[in-house]
Amino acid sequence: MKKLIAVSFLAVTSALNAQFDLNAKIKGYENKPVLVKIYENGSERLVKRVETDKQGNFKLNFPTAYIGKITFELSHGGFEVISANENISLTTDINDPLHKVHFDGGINQQIQDVFELDDKKSLRDFTLVELVKLYIPQDAFYQALQTEIRRIDNLEAKPINNEAIQYYIDAKNELGEYNANKFNAAQIQDKAKKHLVMDNMNLENFGLLQDFLSTYISYSIGDARTKHDAAKNIEYALDDLLELVQTDTSRGQAILTNIIPMLEGNGFNEMSQKYLSQAESLNCEITPDLQAIIDGKGNIEVGKVAPNIVFDKKIKKAKSLYDVKANQKLVVFWASWCPHCINELPHLKEFYIDFQKKGGEIVAIALDMDRVPYERAIEGTEWINYSDLMKWQSPYVKSYGVTGTPTMILLDKNNKVVKIGSRVSEFL
Numbered sequence: 001m002k003k004l005i006a007v008s009f010l011a012v013t014s015a016l017n018a019q020f021d022l023n024a025k026i027k028g029y030e031n032k033p034v035l036v037k038i039y040e041n042g043s044e045r046l047v048k049r050v051e052t053d054k055q056g057n058f059k060l061n062f063p064t065a066y067i068g069k070i071t072f073e074l075s076h077g078g079f080e081v082i083s084a085n086e087n088i089s090l091t092t093d094i095n096d097p098l099h100k101v102h103f104d105g106g107i108n109q110q111i112q113d114v115f116e117l118d119d120k121k122s123l124r125d126f127t128l129v130e131l132v133k134l135y136i137p138q139d140a141f142y143q144a145l146q147t148e149i150r151r152i153d154n155l156e157a158k159p160i161n162n163e164a165i166q167y168y169i170d171a172k173n174e175l176g177e178y179n180a181n182k183f184n185a186a187q188i189q190d191k192a193k194k195h196l197v198m199d200n201m202n203l204e205n206f207g208l209l210q211d212f213l214s215t216y217i218s219y220s221i222g223d224a225r226t227k228h229d230a231a232k233n234i235e236y237a238l239d240d241l242l243e244l245v246q247t248d249t250s251r252g253q254a255i256l257t258n259i260i261p262m263l264e265g266n267g268f269n270e271m272s273q274k275y276l277s278q279a280e281s282l283n284c285e286i287t288p289d290l291q292a293i294i295d296g297k298g299n300i301e302v303g304k305v306a307p308n309i310v311f312d313k314k315i316k317k318a319k320s321l322y323d324v325k326a327n328q329k330l331v332v333f334w335a336s337w338c339p340h341c342i343n344e345l346p347h348l349k350e351f352y353i354d355f356q357k358k359g360g361e362i363v364a365i366a367l368d369m370d371r372v373p374y375e376r377a378i379e380g381t382e383w384i385n386y387s388d389l390m391k392w393q394s395p396y397v398k399s400y401g402v403t404g405t406p407t408m409i410l411l412d413k414n415n416k417v418v419k420i421g422s423r424v425s426e427f428l
Contacts, residue, residue: 019063020087026056026074027093033369034058035073035393038066038083042204042254043289046393049369067164068205073391075370076337081108082206084162107165110158114169117157124152168206171195175211185219189237192216196255197244204254213258216241227267234263235271248284257290260297261403296401300409302417306331307399309365311386322415324384327359329415330427333400333407335367335391336377341406345377347424352383367391367405 026034032052037044047070050058062083071080074094079101081088089104103109128149135142160166178188192215195203203209220237224230238259245252256279263272279286279294286294299307309321309331318324321331332348334341352362362383368374369391378385388394396402400409410419410427421427 019061019065020083020085022060022062022070022081022087023089024058024060024072025091026052026058027091028056028095029074030054030056032056032075033371033389035369035391036060037071037073037393039068039205039207041250041257041287041289042209043257044071044207044393046390049390066205068202069168069207071207073369075373080207082111082165082168084165107160107162110160111165111169114157114160115172117155118173120152120155124149128152164202164206167199167202168208171203171206171208171212175208175215178215185222189216189219192219193241193244196241196251201250204251209254210258213255214262217259217262231268231271234268235274238271238275242278247278248282250287253279253282253287253290257287257293260293265403292398293401296398299399300401300417300420302419304417305415306409306411306417307396308415309363309386309396311384312388315384315386317384321363324361324363326361327413328355328361328418329411329413330355330360330362331400331409331411332362332364333367333397333402333405333409334364335405336373337368338405342377344406344424345381349381351424351428356382365394365396367394367397367402 022036024034026032029052031054034050034052036047036050038047039045047062048060050060052058065085066083067085068083069080070083072078077094077099079092079099081090081101081103084107086106088106088108090101090108091104092099092101101108101112103112128145132142132145132149135145137143160169174191177183178191183191192212195212196209196216199208203212216237217234220233221230222233224233238255242252242255245255247253247256256275260272260276260279263269263275276294276297279290280298298304306321311318311320321329334344336342348362355362364378364381364383364385366374366378366385366387368387369389371389374387374389388396400407404422406422408421408424408427409417410421412418419427
């Protein structure tokens with residue numbers, strides 16, 4: 001691959017002079033928030049936070065061209081669509097157990113038809129054909145099975161004439177074949193590796209980089225019996241991959257952006273730090289997502305001054321974290337949807353009694369997006385509560401390098417980091 005950094009979504013697409021509209025109706029989700037995101041350099045980027053109306057409708061205009069996956073995050077769950085620079089009209093129902101999204105024609109309907117036909121053919125090949133063998137031709141059920149088999153034989157999906165969309169369909173089908181155990185572990189690892197090395201930017205824009213990267217890492221573990229052996233196998237595989245793609249390319253940086261938090265989240269902290277160091281040593285233009293990880297990790301270290309957090313006007317006690325006058329400040333990243341956070345709340349309230357007497361203050365930053373459950377959760381708390389209702393897309397999540405909730409960071413009166421933890425008991 002050429003050593004070029006993929007420029008921003010707006011920079012690339014504004015020159016294409018294209019736009020499209022998205023019209024959505026989400027039944028059972030009236031007057032609720034939706035985070036609309038696209039993929040850029042292999043990571044999700046927030047386009048806009050919107051609110052549905054009292055009928056569950058919202059409309060969004062994309063002023064520039066975009067071919068790739070669009071995701072819609074709801075208070076609980078979400079769904080996704082594919083953009084091919086054409087208007088999208090959809091309806092879904094959050095109470096539908098099948099989570100079906102209905103499209104008013106367009107490329108998404110074509111994609112859906114293709115996948116549904118594939119499902120029917122699989123049903124024919126692996127179920128109906130086998131069932132036929134259990135009956136004789138005179139049986140009514142035998143004849144019904146043959147009728148259904150012939151019907152499926154005659155089904156045809158409308159051909160996809162868009163090369164990028166066909167790539168997406170083929171890649172999704174291949175990932176499904178991995179799960180169906182059609183290949184052995186070595187074959188799957190090799191196939192995933194080829195995608196990560198050879199594919200164009202469709203891999204990033206359709207959100208497939210994470211899928212193939214996770215597959216590549218999972219199948220690199222091999223027959224390792226200990227965590228130490230697994231770590232060695234993973235590290236060997238990642239070193240091999242990064243040598244092929246080169247870390248100073250857009251693809252290499254996208255891989256680093258994904259594996260650093262992934263490895264840390266799975267307890268491979270030393271390996272995560274190794275690849276973070278590689279990212280920090282790059283002498284090229286850094287993608288925004290990788291830079292955010294570098295900054296987040298570098299910002300929150302014992303002895304360093306933590307980044308400021310600016311509150312909105314509704315917070316009366318202070319305008320920002322730096323304005324909070326206290327001997328110590330415990331910054332708590334939490335969410336009303338996080339069970340561990342809710343379990344910690346009683347302990348946090350008990351801790352706050354003595355902490356406040358000693359001149360301390362708690363600043364709780366909620367990774368929520370729905371105001372109603374957030375405000376319900378903070379009832380009865382006396383410390384400073386704040387949320388920009390952007391969930392993981394909050395800039396403060398990125399600047400503090402938060403990868404899980406709850407995360408607690410103790411600061412001194414000068415806003416220097418004293419200690420980092422995830423439970424109140426660590427600060428007693």
